[in-house]
Amino acid sequence: MEQVEQQQGASAERRTGKRHSAVLLLGKVCADVPGVCLVHNISASGLMARFVDVPNVGDSITIEVRGLSPVSGTVRWVNGRKAGIQFDSPQPYEQIFSHENEDDTVPRPPRFPVALTADVRLGTHKFTTAMLDISAGGAKLQAEGPVQTGLAGHIVVKPLGTVISGTVCWVQDGRFGFRFVSPLSMDTLAAIVGLR
Template structure:
């Protein structure tokens, strides 16, 4: 019995000895039937530690997407409050989260969440309704018939909460436009948008 405990302890130490990188404020997207949000604090080839809006349970199988990596499946190994450790099902090239370019030459970006939500857009003294199509911590894609131009500053007003998000139009294409937020959304606000989609 003592030998088994020693072997398990040695295995646990070996798992923890893997190279880790601190990645504070790295947004994670929980994939699946009910998408969610987490904040990754550190990550290695074998797993990650994150703070969850809704804490998972030990033994849960979850799929997490972070900047530079496709959705990765893993198992929750421990939970302390809102934080949890996830062991990946297979080793991952986690170094990609620090890359400035993907293998195909595109720029890695934080995960985006599909939403379908009517919002009011205010640009100067103009107001019009738009449909938010997707959102991330740093911006949103909107669909609207109103004429807009890159560089215009304003705000998105969400009803019925009345939450205002300030930002700038960064691109316009075929009736849709990108709205870059002045500052990243707090994780609780982003999680609320994802849940209310």
């Protein structure tokens, strides 16, 4: 009985402040080699996430999610692939639910720089090009030939062979944005980001 009370007390101690469950936002672990995590809940004082590369208790960690600048914190607990992070300072976590930033831009998921090759098909136009960055919802690629906003098609990320359908959402300075039809899963994004 005493042990149960201690565990409940420890849980209560860990979880202070208002928390949002089932947020399910893909996050970026900012490091020399960026990592991917899936944030399950978040508050002003911390978050709980599932990690591809699980950190250790006591590690310092910096995580970026949609609507927030990179946030530093400390790993307080680990259970399987999940870990609890206590932020170094309170965060305006409500911003992750905003449809617009203070500067009138749209919050977007964290982007991961990559140096990969992709086969692209847009309508009848096919070409192989460089992929410059990727997020859960889209990618930036080098444009080859006639690429126009609104064209639908797919990209094949090499060497994985992952096929991703989507639409060209912008074209500028010889590059274009490709918005995915469906967001990538944490494991798929991590596999692509992990290619070196």
